[in-house]
Amino acid sequence: QSALTQPASVSGSPGQSITISCTGTSSDVGGYNYFSWYQQHPGKAPKLMLYDVGNRPSGVSNRFSGSKSDNTASLTISGLQADDEGDYYCSLYTTGNTVVFGGGTKLTVL
Amino acid sequence: QVQVVESGGGLVKPGGSLRLSCATSGFTFSDYYMIWIRQAPGKGLEWVSYISSGGDVIYYADSVKGRVTISRDNAEKSLYLQMNSLRAEDTAVYYCARCLLVGKGMDVWGQGTTVTVSS
Numbered sequence: 001q002s003a004l005t006q007p008a009s010v011s012g013s014p015g016q017s018i019t020i021s022c023t024g025t026s027s028d029v030g031g032y033n034y035f036s037w038y039q040q041h042p043g044k045a046p047k048l049m050l051y052d053v054g055n056r057p058s059g060v061s062n063r064f065s066g067s068k069s070d071n072t073a074s075l076t077i078s079g080l081q082a083d084d085e086g087d088y089y090c091s092l093y094t095t096g097n098t099v100v101f102g103g104g105t106k107l108t109v110l
Numbered sequence: 111q112v113q114v115v116e117s118g119g120g121l122v123k124p125g126g127s128l129r130l131s132c133a134t135s136g137f138t139f140s141d142y143y144m145i146w147i148r149q150a151p152g153k154g155l156e157w158v159s160y161i162s163s164g165g166d167v168i169y170y171a172d173s174v175k176g177r178v179t180i181s182r183d184n185a186e187k188s189l190y191l192q193m194n195s196l197r198a199e200d201t202a203v204y205y206c207a208r209c210l211l212v213g214k215g216m217d218v219w220g221q222g223t224t225v226t227v228s229s
Contacts, residue, residue, distance in 0.1 A: 036215030038155070045205060045222060046147075046155065051215035089155050093213035097169055099145070099157035 004090050004102035011108040017078040020105045022090030024071050030095035035073035037066065040104075041086045049088075050075065077107075085109045112136035112218055114189075116206045119223030126196050130223055132189035132206030137218075139187035140164075143209035145216055146180060146191050148202035148225075156202070159191065160209065174200075196227045 005023040012018040022035065033053045038046035048057050053073055054066035063078045073092075077084055090102040118130040132144070145160040159170045159180040168180055179192040189206055203224050207216035 032213075034213040038216075040155075045219040046216075047219070048210070048215050048217045051210055051217075057210070057215075057217055087154075091155070091157075091215065098171065099160065101147075101155040101157060104154040 004092055004100055006088075006090060006102035006105045008103070009106045009108065011110055012077075012080045013110045014080050014082065016080050017076060018080060018107065019077075020075045020088055020090075020107070022073045022075070022092075022102050024073075024092050024094075024100070026071050028092060028094040028096070028100065029071045032093075032095070033068060034093035035066070035068060036091045036093075037064075037073075037075045038089045038091065039084075039086055040089065046089065080109055082109050112208075114206045114208060114218055114220040116204060116220045116223035119204060119225045121226045121228065122196055123229050124197060124227055126227070127192070127194045128196065128225060130191040130193065130204055130206075130225070132191075132220060134187045134189070134208070137208070139182075140184040143212055144182060144189045145207050145209055146189075147205045147207060147216070148200075149205070149222075150199070150202040153202075158204070161189070162212075193225070196225075198227050201225060201227050 036051040037049045040046045050066045053068045065076045088105045114134045146158040161180045177195045181190045203222040205222045206220045208218040210217040
């Protein structure tokens with residue numbers, strides 16, 4: 001159960017776009033699209049933003065999008081807003097039927 | 111209103127036990143896999159365990175295997191986590207969450223219950 005690798009921090013100005021990467025091992029990813037992304041504001045529970053790499057649950061803004069290349073998934077937030085600031089975690093349902101998270105990325109909106 | 115509410119956290123001495131509960135409402139509990147995730151103070155999310163809708167498929171993280179037991183009562187619409195031989199490193203906020211589908215992410219989260227292991 002190897003943790004996923006995310007950058008510790010990213011930043012952007014309002015209106016800009018940012019991308020957060022999330023890399024797993026080939027044995028954990030196995031060619032599947034079981035990556036999901038969560039947003040967490042301080043003191044709050046995480047919120048599901050994307051699942052299956054790029055699918056948005058009902059109610060999540062279309063400013064949030066996802067992609068995947070090989071063993072790396074990416075979350076892109078376009079048109080950055082102040083409320084987007086927080087911690088973002090990627091997660092993977094592995095080929096071994098376990099769940100792993102990335103270490104988290106702190107997004108700062110300048 | 112779809113929600114899950116955790117309870118049962120508290121202060122416990124190393125080596126002690128605690129049973130966490132997660133009460134659910136607003137959805138057909140027996141249709142969903144459920145999961146426990148924890149977050150140590152100032153740290154990231156860590157998966158603990160999940161259980162299938164019928165309770166027959168269970169997986170644990172290596173960090174808790176042999177010390178915790180996940181279970182569910184579909185009639186009571188509740189999820190549980192029995193934690194034994196607790197260690198300082200088990201100190202965390204424990205979240206109960208609903209799995210959208212197997213492998214598809216967790217779409218409903220509770221506010222968490224805090225477990226502190228300290229002498």
